[in-house]
Amino acid sequence: DARVTQTPRDKVTEMGQEVTMRCQPILGHNTVFWYRQTMMQGLELLAYFRNRAPLDDSGMPKDRFSAEMPDATLATLKIQPSEPRDSAVYFCASGFGQGQETQYFGPGTRLLVL
C-alpha cells in the first residue's frame, strides 16, 4: 500500500529557529505539492513541483520559506526563521501526470512555533 510519508509528524520549536520538513512521495509519482492547513485559512497551496522542477511557489512567503527536491524521492520545506504565525499543519501530496491528476496526501507535519 504505497503512501506519502512525512517527517517529523510533530515539531515544537521556538521563534527564530530553522524548521525542516521532509516528504517522500509515492514511488513513481512525478508531482509534489506542499499545502498548509490552518483554522483561519483552511488548506492553501505553498509550492508545486513537477519532475523535480518548481512550477509554482506563489503561495509561499519568499523571505522565510524555501522548497526543494534534491532528488525524486525527497522533497523538503524549510522555514528560516520561524515565527508563531507559521504554526499549522503542513501537508505534502504527490501525484502522477501533467495536470489535474489525483493528489495523494501524507499524514502531515504539525508545527508549533512558540
Place this chain on the structure above:
Amino acid sequence: AQKVTQAQTEISVVEKEDVTLDCVYETRDTTYYLFWYKQPPSGELVFLIRRNSFDEQNEISGRYSWNFQKSTSSFNFTITASQVVDSAVYFCALSDLGGATNKLIFGTGTLLAVQP
C-alpha cells in the same frame, strides 16, 4: 474566479442514518476536475473520488455515492447507513486549470459527527 462552497459547517447524525454533504463550485473553465477528501480525527487527508467535468454519471462505492450536476454546479456526497467511523471532516475540491499549477481549491469542509 474558481471557488468551492460547502455551506454545511457541521452535521450530526445518528448511526445508520443517511447523510448528504453539499458542494457547490464556481469555475469559468469547461474542463475541470472535482474531488472529495476525508480528514478523520487522526488528521490525514484521504482521497475518496475524482470526477471530470464531462462525466456526469453518478457514482456509487459501497455506502458512498456522489451526485454530479453541471446544471447546478454541484457535486454532492451521500453516505448511506452512516457509521461512527464515518465521523470526519469532508472536503470538496476543484482543480484549477489556470497557469501551470495543478492547484486544488478546497472548500472549507463539513464536519460530520456520527453518534452511536
